[in-house]
Amino acid sequence: MKKIINNPADFVDEMIEGILLAHPESLRSASADHRALVRTGAPFAGKVGIVTGGGSGHLPVFLGYVGEGLCTGVAVGNVFSSPSSEQILSATESAHGGAGVLYLYGNYGGDVFNFDLAADLAELADIETATVLVSDDVVSAPKERAADRRGVAGMVFAYKIAGAAAARGDSLSEVARLAEKTNQCMRSMGVGLSPTILPAAGEPTFTLGDDEMEIGIGIHGEPGVHRGSLETADRITQRLLHEILADLEPATGSRIALMVNGMGATPTEELYLMYRRARQILDEASITVHRPYIGEYATSLEMAGASITVLVLDEELTKLLDAPAYSPFFQQR
Amino acid sequence: MKKIINNPADFVDEMIEGILLAHPESLRSASADHRALVRTGAPFAGKVGIVTGGGSGHLPVFLGYVGEGLCTGVAVGNVFSSPSSEQILSATESAHGGAGVLYLYGNYGGDVFNFDLAADLAELADIETATVLVSDDVVSAPKERAADRRGVAGMVFAYKIAGAAAARGDSLSEVARLAEKTNQCMRSMGVGLSPTILPAAGEPTFTLGDDEMEIGIGIHGEPGVHRGSLETADRITQRLLHEILADLEPATGSRIALMVNGMGATPTEELYLMYRRARQILDEASITVHRPYIGEYATSLEMAGASITVLVLDEELTKLLDAPAYSPFFQQR
Amino acid sequence: MKMVELRSILERTLQSMPAHADELRKLDAALGDGDLGITVSAGSSASREAIFALPQSADASELLMAVGKAFSTANPSTFAALIGGGLLAAAKTVHGNTALDRADAIAIGDAVATRIAERGKAQLGDKTVLDALIPSLENLRGNRLGSPDSPNPSDSPAPDAAEVLDAMIATSHAQIDATTGLQSAKGRAAWVQERSVGHPDPGAVAYLRFLQELRTHWSR
Amino acid sequence: MKMVELRSILERTLQSMPAHADELRKLDAALGDGDLGITVSAGSSASREAIFALPQSADASELLMAVGKAFSTANPSTFAALIGGGLLAAAKTVHGNTALDRADAIAIGDAVATRIAERGKAQLGDKTVLDALIPSLENLRGNRLGSPDSPNPSDSPAPDAAEVLDAMIATSHAQIDATTGLQSAKGRAAWVQERSVGHPDPGAVAYLRFLQELRTHWSR
Numbered sequence A, B: 001m002k003k004i005i006n007n008p009a010d011f012v013d014e015m016i017e018g019i020l021l022a023h024p025e026s027l028r029s030a031s032a033d034h035r036a037l038v039r040t041g042a043p044f045a046g047k048v049g050i051v052t053g054g055g056s057g058h059l060p061v062f063l064g065y066v067g068e069g070l071c072t073g074v075a076v077g078n079v080f081s082s083p084s085s086e087q088i089l090s091a092t093e094s095a096h097g098g099a100g101v102l103y104l105y106g107n108y109g110g111d112v113f114n115f116d117l118a119a120d121l122a123e124l125a126d127i128e129t130a131t132v133l134v135s136d137d138v139v140s141a142p143k144e145r146a147a148d149r150r151g152v153a154g155m156v157f158a159y160k161i162a163g164a165a166a167a168r169g170d171s172l173s174e175v176a177r178l179a180e181k182t183n184q185c186m187r188s189m190g191v192g193l194s195p196t197i198l199p200a201a202g203e204p205t206f207t208l209g210d211d212e213m214e215i216g217i218g219i220h221g222e223p224g225v226h227r228g229s230l231e232t233a234d235r236i237t238q239r240l241l242h243e244i245l246a247d248l249e250p251a252t253g254s255r256i257a258l259m260v261n262g263m264g265a266t267p268t269e270e271l272y273l274m275y276r277r278a279r280q281i282l283d284e285a286s287i288t289v290h291r292p293y294i295g296e297y298a299t300s301l302e303m304a305g306a307s308i309t310v311l312v313l314d315e316e317l318t319k320l321l322d323a324p325a326y327s328p329f330f331q332q333r
Numbered sequence C, D: 001m002k003m004v005e006l007r008s009i010l011e012r013t014l015q016s017m018p019a020h021a022d023e024l025r026k027l028d029a030a031l032g033d034g035d036l037g038i039t040v041s042a043g044s045s046a047s048r049e050a051i052f053a054l055p056q057s058a059d060a061s062e063l064l065m066a067v068g069k070a071f072s073t074a075n076p077s078t079f080a081a082l083i084g085g086g087l088l089a090a091a092k093t094v095h096g097n098t099a100l101d102r103a104d105a106i107a108i109g110d111a112v113a114t115r116i117a118e119r120g121k122a123q124l125g126d127k128t129v130l131d132a133l134i135p136s137l138e139n140l141r142g143n144r145l146g147s148p149d150s151p152n153p154s155d156s157p158a159p160d161a162a163e164v165l166d167a168m169i170a171t172s173h174a175q176i177d178a179t180t181g182l183q184s185a186k187g188r189a190a191w192v193q194e195r196s197v198g199h200p201d202p203g204a205v206a207y208l209r210f211l212q213e214l215r216t217h218w219s220r
């Protein structure tokens, strides 16, 4: 296991310590164990709070999307593990500005159980909450069971849209509606070229031959839907985009946001090769990329691989997507 | 070789095609082969142009630092190889707004020979140029031969400072002075945990045992100064910072910019572990971090590893470092 | 069984669980994210410490509350949340008890299973821990393996605890084998779809290992 | 030698250079970035095409200009820039020549070596391509290996081109072996400092392989 770490058991806490040391103007601790973080200055009176959370190992997801025009707070779990309901509750309390709190996170069993428990506790504390689960990974369940799909890089679009809505003062139900609409309007799919290694486990979650890739991979080290032989950038891009478009069925002439996301070890150069091919395919389908997002937005530690996310935009989503946002990990002007 | 690429020979050209498709509002081609790029809207009348360049495989270096408050143009070589003098000349012509052009790049033989040749050609075209070589890698040559040292991630600070000076209208000699001062005031050092693979070569540039690291590594796949056994994040950070501070000898009470740079495959989480330890050491030495830069600023394809850069600030450098900057790959507000 | 004896058996059982971490990591890695080893080892250690921290006067309900809370928060994965939540629900069934008999054990098992099914929206055959847990409770009720509907046969003497545990282990084992060929319908394992076929459910195996360790420490 | 013959030999020599790419890549990877294989193979191919593209009337100067430009831009690494720049400097020494004799070859070699030393700020013993190139030019001058200062001995008959090439190859080989134990003083290899000791200089090996291929194609 080749990692720049100390004691694996301290990995997450030391990372958080580093982040709080680096970005005090943006983030502050909201619990004694520092596993709940909120924007410096939170809560914001009259504004809906957005709390997200999940396992560590996905930077910038999750805590990197706490910022202006983004989320208000986050609960940070161990690597690939849910935060506890107490940690989520701490983030909730510090994010609540009187207008309620949206729980916005990826659809994973552990997270769902803990967020639901936190919602029960928040209710006891008279904090209104709503929950929107992101379930954008197109191959993780068939279309009939679309709600069972897991959340991957599309979470970033949900944060962006919901965060902009909350920033302009939308109500909790309206922020939740827009987050849910974002989820309905997007799909993602990824491939993995190498496995990931949990610091505490020290072993790769799976092994891959020199010329193999995992197709339909998530971001928690779980294997993909099937294994195939390694393909060219063009073919991989076609494969991902084809599955996404077949499920999403965007109308000709659609405007979209397109994300080409690196899983961790894949060089940025390679992501631009994928973007190039994606643009060729989309141009042919008369689909316009309103805004590209190319880089590492949701990672899986040192996994090599990439995912594509397509979000179909309408007027209301475009406006929110285009709003400025700022966090130490994500800037849009 | 596990890469998301097509024909290795097309790697750089396809990458540039993707970048130009993605960021037309920021970058435009300045040569028929698209290997010279400049800011959309360049040249800027009356402003000093800054042209950088070098091999590919280092994103965001080099072309990612063409932007507002940064460089004006770039010549893009093949992976880890210099651009040609013609390509540099094309970037120079399109970056020249009448106030001359600064060549600002890392100290590498191939680049130096080609930039010098381009300067000769620019002179024939009546474009005044000045050259500042970045040579921040502390272990690549002893202090007596500091000018022989190679340029690594510290280039980013040189771009930031010189770019801000050019943006406010400083003269060529002043922009060059500030770039050179930046170079004098900073040092970098890195470790590599895994080698890198040139797409066209298909083989790792070196092999490393499971518990080994290369100490004093550059960003072109060249081995480091020596090999050691893998250490903890704390020890690696101490090792790098110790060499840097011993050579730089900052006064107690200094204010610095601190960069913890990922080489490509190393997760952001691990960089924050390093930042944490660096802050402990610096706090003890009464050195204040004015501004942290933590992330991938200068990479070496899929290499795992990290580097630290320290830039000692004074009033004039602080002002320029704090100025806003914007490119598709680097934002500071 | 008195609290003091129960605590001692539980402490030793929990202490031996981390030895199964690597097996569980591997099983979970094949279907999910490989963190079940950590969930079970960290959860067992935390639970053990929670028991130590309890006053000697603690009743069975307090014990289950402490263990449920510790197990669910140590590494709050799906399995942690479901088992931990199940134990919290079970705590209510033995309020004030300072000893547990078989009827209490049945009530606890039923409460855990019911709560997991509720929260996980899972049923028998979804290839989860429930596929081992629910059938094994029939052995606790005194029913014979494979005939969960038949009443406790009155013609055979009531089996002792060790025999019951042996039967539960055998049932769990058989159920894991029987469901290995199925496709996982819940949790992370469902996302790999057809590829889950042929791999035993890691949560069910964790339950089996717990029963086996309990059996080992019961007799001593 | 007439241009037509020279072009044909050069074309065949350049065509055979890519076969050494992997060796050069490995040698360069040990000391630098491993791109020398690409520089030499891409540079040779580009040079060959540049020769093809020349009119049959091109003189020696135009030939060297075309090759120098092609070699330096194909993969513009240090070696490419230095050799390419050297050839451009050499082109001036044979302006208008439609044939080359040994004196021309000496002038070309000297011009290349001088320009590389100038641009690279390198001298003999810095463990670069110059350590093979400069001593081998003494063989071209007719001097014996190891005694570069002694004048052309008048008592031995003037050797033919093949013999001269053999001597140059032997000298280059010996010089590479002799400098392998040194620490590289220039370029990327200097950055690895003590670790460069024990590795032959890749640029010098590239020059040796060029001489060897030239020798092979000379006789045919």
Ligand SMILES: Nc1ncnc2c1ncn2[C@@H]1O[C@H](COP(=O)(O)OP(=O)(O)O)[C@@H](O)[C@H]1O
Pocket: A109, A110, C028, C032, C033, C034, C035, C036, C039, C077, C078, C079, C080, C082, C116, C117, C119, C120, C121, C122, C127, C128, C129, C130, C186, C187, C188, C189, C201, C202, C203, C204
């Ligand atoms: N919805 C569910 N209902 C019941 N049991 C479940 C459910 N989802 C997962 N499980 C059980 O949890 C086990 C996986 O636990 P764990 O590794 O903690 O999950 P994760 O890593 O996905 O959070 C599975 O083997 C299964 O027995």
Ligand SMILES: Nc1ncnc2c1ncn2[C@@H]1O[C@H](COP(=O)(O)OP(=O)(O)O)[C@@H](O)[C@H]1O
Pocket: B109, B110, D028, D032, D033, D034, D035, D036, D039, D077, D078, D079, D080, D082, D116, D117, D119, D120, D121, D122, D127, D128, D129, D130, D186, D187, D188, D189, D201, D202, D203, D204
């Ligand atoms: N300053 C120099 N002067 C003369 N020759 C040099 C110099 N630097 C490098 N070389 C030669 O170039 C070879 C390396 O070439 P190349 O791989 O193209 O360099 P790089 O990859 O560093 O640009 C060395 O083996 C050496 O022979």
Ligand SMILES: [Mg+2]
Pocket: A080, A081, A082, A110, C033, C035, C077, C078
């Ligand atoms: Mg998990």
Ligand SMILES: [Mg+2]
Pocket: B080, B081, B082, B110, D033, D035, D077, D078
């Ligand atoms: Mg090179």
Ligand SMILES: [Mg+2]
Pocket: C028, C032, C033, C034, C035, C036, C077, C188
């Ligand atoms: Mg798991």
Ligand SMILES: [Mg+2]
Pocket: D028, D032, D033, D034, D035, D036, D077, D188
């Ligand atoms: Mg080289």
